[in-house]
Amino acid sequence: xxxxxxxxxxxxxxxxxxxxxxxxxxxxxxxxxxxxxxxxxxxxxxxxxxxxxxxxxxxxxxxxxxxxxxxxxxxxxxxxxxxxxxxxxxxxxxxxxxxx
Amino acid sequence: xxxxxxxxxxxxxxxxxxxxxxxxxxxxxxxxxxxxxxxxxxxxxxxxxxxxxxxxxxxxxxxxxxxxxxxxxxxxxxxxxxxxxxxxxxxxxxxxxxxxxxxxxxxxxxxxxxxxxxxxxxxxxxxxxxxxxxxxxxxxxxxxxxxxxxxxxxxxxxxxxxxxxxxxxxxxxxxxxxxxxxxxxxxxxxxxxxxxxxxxxxxxxxxxxxxxxxxxxxxxxxxxxxxxxxxxxxxxxxxxxxxxxxxxxxxxxxxxxxxxxxxxxxxxxxxxxxxxxxxxxxxxxxxxxxxxxxxxxxxxxxxxxxxxxxxxxxxxxxxxxxxxxxxxxxxxxxxxxxxxxxxxxxxxxxxxxxxxxxxxxxxxxxxxxxxxxxxxxxxxxxxxxxxxxxxxxxxxxxxxxxxxxxxxxxxxxxxxxxxxxxxxxxxxxxxxxxxxxxxxxxxxxxxxxxxxxxxxxxxxxxxxxxxxxxxxxxxxxxxxxxxxxxxxxxxxxxxxxxxxxxxxxxxxxxxxxxxxxxxxxxxxxxxxxxxxxxxxxxxxxxxxxxxxxxxxxxxxxxxxxxxxxxxxxxxxxxxxxxxxxx
Numbered sequence: 099x100x101x102x103x104x105x106x107x108x109x110x111x112x113x114x115x116x117x118x119x120x121x122x123x124x125x126x127x128x129x130x131x132x133x134x135x136x137x138x139x140x141x142x143x144x145x146x147x148x149x150x151x152x153x154x155x156x157x158x159x160x161x162x163x164x165x166x167x168x169x170x171x172x173x174x175x176x177x178x179x180x181x182x183x184x185x186x187x188x189x190x191x192x193x194x195x196x197x198x
Numbered sequence: 199x200x201x202x203x204x205x206x207x208x209x210x211x212x213x214x215x216x217x218x219x220x221x222x223x224x225x226x227x228x229x230x231x232x233x234x235x236x237x238x239x240x241x242x243x244x245x246x247x248x249x250x251x252x253x254x255x256x257x258x259x260x261x262x263x264x265x266x267x268x269x270x271x272x273x274x275x276x277x278x279x280x281x282x283x284x285x286x287x288x289x290x291x292x293x294x295x296x297x298x299x300x301x302x303x304x305x306x307x308x309x310x311x312x313x314x315x316x317x318x319x320x321x322x323x324x325x326x327x328x329x330x331x332x333x334x335x336x337x338x339x340x341x342x343x344x345x346x347x348x349x350x351x352x353x354x355x356x357x358x359x360x361x362x363x364x365x366x367x368x369x370x371x372x373x374x375x376x377x378x379x380x381x382x383x384x385x386x387x388x389x390x391x392x393x394x395x396x397x398x399x400x401x402x403x404x405x406x407x408x409x410x411x412x413x414x415x416x417x418x419x420x421x422x423x424x425x426x427x428x429x430x431x432x433x434x435x436x437x438x439x440x441x442x443x444x445x446x447x448x449x450x451x452x453x454x455x456x457x458x459x460x461x462x463x464x465x466x467x468x469x470x471x472x473x474x475x476x477x478x479x480x481x482x483x484x485x486x487x488x489x490x491x492x493x494x495x496x497x498x499x500x501x502x503x504x505x506x507x508x509x510x511x512x513x514x515x516x517x518x519x520x521x522x523x524x525x526x527x528x529x530x531x532x533x534x535x536x537x538x539x540x541x542x543x544x545x546x547x548x549x550x551x552x553x554x555x556x557x558x559x560x561x562x563x564x565x566x567x568x569x570x571x572x573x574x575x576x577x578x579x580x581x582x583x584x585x586x587x588x589x590x591x592x593x594x595x596x597x598x599x600x601x602x603x604x605x606x607x608x609x610x611x612x613x614x615x616x617x618x619x620x621x622x623x624x625x626x627x628x629x630x631x632x633x634x635x636x637x638x639x640x641x642x643x644x645x646x647x648x649x650x651x652x653x654x655x656x657x658x659x660x661x662x663x664x665x666x667x668x669x670x671x672x673x674x675x676x677x678x679x680x681x682x683x684x685x686x687x688x689x690x691x692x693x694x695x696x697x698x699x700x701x702x703x704x705x706x707x708x709x710x711x712x713x714x715x716x717x718x719x720x721x722x723x724x725x726x727x728x729x730x731x732x733x734x735x736x737x738x739x740x741x742x743x744x745x746x747x748x749x750x751x752x753x754x755x756x757x758x759x760x761x762x763x764x765x766x767x768x769x770x771x772x773x774x775x776x777x778x779x780x
């Protein structure tokens with residue numbers, strides 16, 4: 099599925115970022131293909147805010163459509179609760195797995 | 199802030215990455231210290247990075263200021279600097295904020311893993327500055343542990359290591375300098391570096407369960423539309439109330455009415471009278487109706503200065519708290535419709551301060567197409583703070599109906615022009631991709647310093663223009679040109695817009711400076727309806743001469759004049775329509 103389809107609170111792994119520029123830019127932000135992240139917020143018709151490694155990144159809707167993700171846990175609501183209690187900086191440990 | 203602490207010089211600091219496009223140069227002992235824009239990495243991604251890259255690659259040594267509260271992200275640049283083989287000191291700044299977020303950092307372990315000295319600091323309070331100064335004096339800069347997989351062989355010996363790294367990373371500009379083909383290794387190098395940065399961050403950071411979480415909650419509320427839009431509305435309303443009611447009415451009443459017209463003007467008139475008669479040409483030019491020392495100075499210090507100071511204070515608050523990028527998120531959907539993305543709220547909000555300044559910041563937009571749209575909309579439909587102050591001052595007493603019509607028309611034109619441009623212009627615009635820094639309590643000292651600096655620059659640029667404007671107006675008045683001009687423009691001003699023909703003077707002055715023109719309107723006895731028409735036309739009318747010059751500089755002559763002419767035609771067309779429809 100693509101990033102614009104994730105639900106709030108859902109955790110997922112980023113599979114493919116089509117746009118070269120965006121891929122390099124997100125790597126600097128701390129997120130790359132293979133990173134795990136969770137969806138912090140979805141603005142209806144607008145950007146998707148994802149959260150990874152204690153930081154939040156807003157991704158425009160069109161760009162989100164070109165980012166392939168792999169959902170990790172189903173049932174976003176429960177996951178969000180866990181996330182809320184832990185606070186933004188202490189989500190479940192995320193590990194980058196870069197395919198080489 | 200670290201830079202300011204070292205050199206005693208002012209530096210523009212804010213919570214939005216990418217607001218310092220200029221570099222600041224200062225001195226510390228014998229050394230020249232150059233502050234670069236805040237960047238995520240160095241290469242040719244954008245202007246800031248280019249500037250930072252060029253400064254850094256030529257430096258003897260680098261002080262890498264890392265935000266302890268966002269170590270994971272900032273380590274990417276640190277590792278890039280280490281890979282470039284630069285002698286380095288790392289300063290972990292904002293330790294207080296990291297602690298407040300419940301993050302502990304093991305400094306020694308970080309030192310060990312990076313292979314360079316690491317110092318901790320809270321630059322805003324001066325904590326740790328002595329240690330850093332000491333380290334620089336003793337030249338404790340070290341080359342750290344670089345990525346071992348990097349292959350620097352196969353380059354001509356005269357190419358420095360930093361340049362080699364950037365060529366390997368595929369930086370076209372650096373490669374072109376040596377006539378080489380840029381490498382294709384960017385992605386692998388970046389991925390390895392990201393992995394190292396994450397590994398180091400995991401090893402040195404420890405989360406404690408202490409710390410305040412209100413900022414996280416508030417940050418979430420600020421972007422969630424259900425709560426975010428009311429918050430945004432409140433913030434904007436607050437700004438309008440403070441600027442429009444508090445400052446534009448009450449403060450200005452005191453500064454313009456009391457200080458300027460009550461005390462200063464009689465004083466300066468009596469002073470001039472001792473040297474030359476008030477009725478003489480020179481006397482009129484100095485202290486007459488349009489006198490440089492009377493009207494010019496009064497508008498400037500009595501009317502403009504309080505408004506501008508207030509605006510910069512509020513803007514500083516928005517920037518420093520980290521709220522600005524959240525507005526970008528909320529505005530993204532709407533701005534996408536006009537061919538921009540959420541990032542463009544930065545120039546647009548800045549535009550409410552000064553269109554000239556905002557035009558320069560359109561460079562941070564992702565494509566040439568967006569830059570053109572943003573510059574056009576800024577010039578057309580965004581009133582600058584000085585103008586806005588006068589506009590709010592004039593329209594607020596007219597009541598809700600006029601406020602809504604004015605706001606609606608200007609906003610409508612903004613949207614309409616944007617929609618049309620988005621349809622007509624070729625190419626496609628880029629998408630939003632920004633980081634949301636944690637919300638924090640703004641630092642008062644920081645904001646005051648910034649406001650002071652910006653106000654100073656504003657006055658430096660404005661005083662000559664205002665004096666010149668009064669002089670030109672005075673001279674034209676002396677030779678009877680104003681009556682002539684008013685008669686000549688009468689069909690347009692009186693016939694089409696339904697305004698008294700004297701308003702032509704205000705419009706001409708509007709070219710010199712928008713706010714100057716708007717201020718000229720306050721002197722005319724206008725009905726509520728006429729005020730509305732005049733203000734709409736004035737808002738859409740050409741930006742001030744300074745903005746026109748910057749637009750020409752940024753967009754070139756052809757596009758520049760197209761923008762100028764386009765907004766002129768739009769302004770009078772819309773003004774006439776408002777006259778007939780409302």
